[in-house]
Amino acid sequence: MPAEFVLRGAHVVEAGCTPRLLDLLIRDGKIAGRLAPGMPVDASIPILQADGLHAFPGLIDAHVHFGFGEKITEYSTETVYAAQGGFTSILGYFLNNESYADVYEREQEYARARCHVDYGFHFSVANEEHVRDMPDYVGRYGVTSFKYFMNFKGEEGRYLGLDGTDDGYFHDLMKTAGALPGVQIVCHTENIEIVNRLRRRAQAIEQPTLKDWANAKPPFTEAESCVRAMYFAQQLGAHLYIPHLSTRLALDEVRRWRSRYPQVRVETCPHYLTHDEDSDLGSMGKANPPFRSKDDVEAMWEGLRDGSIDVVASDHVPRKRATKERPFWLASQGFPGTATILPVLLSEGYHKGRLTLPRIAELLTEAPARIFGMLPRKGTLRVGADADITLVDLQRSRTVRAEELGSYSDYSLYDGWTLKGWPVRTIVRGVTVMQDGRIVGRPGHGQYLARPLDR
Numbered sequence: 001m002p003a004e005f006v007l008r009g010a011h012v013v014e015a016g017c018t019p020r021l022l023d024l025l026i027r028d029g030k031i032a033g034r035l036a037p038g039m040p041v042d043a044s045i046p047i048l049q050a051d052g053l054h055a056f057p058g059l060i061d062a063h064v065h066f067g068f069g070e071k072i073t074e075y076s077t078e079t080v081y082a083a084q085g086g087f088t089s090i091l092g093y094f095l096n097n098e099s100y101a102d103v104y105e106r107e108q109e110y111a112r113a114r115c116h117v118d119y120g121f122h123f124s125v126a127n128e129e130h131v132r133d134m135p136d137y138v139g140r141y142g143v144t145s146f147k148y149f150m151n152f153k154g155e156e157g158r159y160l161g162l163d164g165t166d167d168g169y170f171h172d173l174m175k176t177a178g179a180l181p182g183v184q185i186v187c188h189t190e191n192i193e194i195v196n197r198l199r200r201r202a203q204a205i206e207q208p209t210l211k212d213w214a215n216a217k218p219p220f221t222e223a224e225s226c227v228r229a230m231y232f233a234q235q236l237g238a239h240l241y242i243p244h245l246s247t248r249l250a251l252d253e254v255r256r257w258r259s260r261y262p263q264v265r266v267e268t269c270p271h272y273l274t275h276d277e278d279s280d281l282g283s284m285g286k287a288n289p290p291f292r293s294k295d296d297v298e299a300m301w302e303g304l305r306d307g308s309i310d311v312v313a314s315d316h317v318p319r320k321r322a323t324k325e326r327p328f329w330l331a332s333q334g335f336p337g338t339a340t341i342l343p344v345l346l347s348e349g350y351h352k353g354r355l356t357l358p359r360i361a362e363l364l365t366e367a368p369a370r371i372f373g374m375l376p377r378k379g380t381l382r383v384g385a386d387a388d389i390t391l392v393d394l395q396r397s398r399t400v401r402a403e404e405l406g407s408y409s410d411y412s413l414y415d416g417w418t419l420k421g422w423p424v425r426t427i428v429r430g431v432t433v434m435q436d437g438r439i440v441g442r443p444g445h446g447q448y449l450a451r452p453l454d455r
């Protein structure tokens, strides 16, 4: 693709406005102009004709995990997978007990040469050193979001090789974050003390189902933790982001709390929109949080529609199918998910009249860009933004086959599902990296997303 071209004939989809025909002038990887449809341009400028397609700002998956695929090559496989799904940026979590100064250098070494799309990092804070070094991580590495696992308290954390934290630690963390305006604290909200008891009892069940798994982690354990996290955030001035929200009970608490303290953002994941606890997938359907009731699924759609859920992200975990096909309590949790987010939202949301295209654009582009400090460079097609563009064929039906999507993982929760509405071209900073299901970009094109606070 040349350094300068015009994207012509597509309907541009942006948060808050009706999709409309608009030509985009791309120059040196940036959006250089927004032109009236068909407006004549200098004959030397090539035209990329996109009639009948919809142009979204490049999609952002704000929740993927690094370190669960094949270490090192995952930066290649999982960014290929992202590009296949129309994603131009991903933000990945690390969970380490060592200093993130070391983690950062090492992972950058691997990532720089391999990524096909732009990538950024979230660090999970698990010990005193991490909290102490937060300002440093922000300043030196442009990492402005930190995850805290409320479920890895005490013994549970020590079991995982972490120091094992408590509410005093959480208090310090939120206080430190409160002094760093713009930093997001991502809280995994789960009352593990209750879950531990319920899970012990559930483990006596001989043939456990996904419903037994859900019963071991009832909505109360998510909602109560959300309330505590919101209280900590409000009292200490931290910005809170609740990932993978799954229950109506918790969402209703968030709605109530926001009138008291607005700095609370909520994410849900595609599987909480398509699967419930009555699913017969057995250990293949094991996730944390678990699949919930049909009413909870409905509540997630309502939350997307009314704006009380801000972001949809995958919680992408690229493990092999074999790690799921084990005795229930030993099976791994989570799924690969980035590449199927958009087809799920288009097929189950847009085509079923539950979500509009601008709302989908907001959930997958502008909102994560704003929350995680990437606007105005990402998440928008305004002049000056990076020319990250996802071209979508809304009418295209395709049956999901994991092996066509490029992840290290060898299955999809949606294998065999025919979904309507697929990305057909992924453009990262003016360069096409995926076209019609073929990867045409090169490894190393993806750039690191430093997210400065001064904006």
Ligand SMILES: [Zn+2]
Pocket: 063, 065, 315, 316
């Ligand atoms: Zn996750």
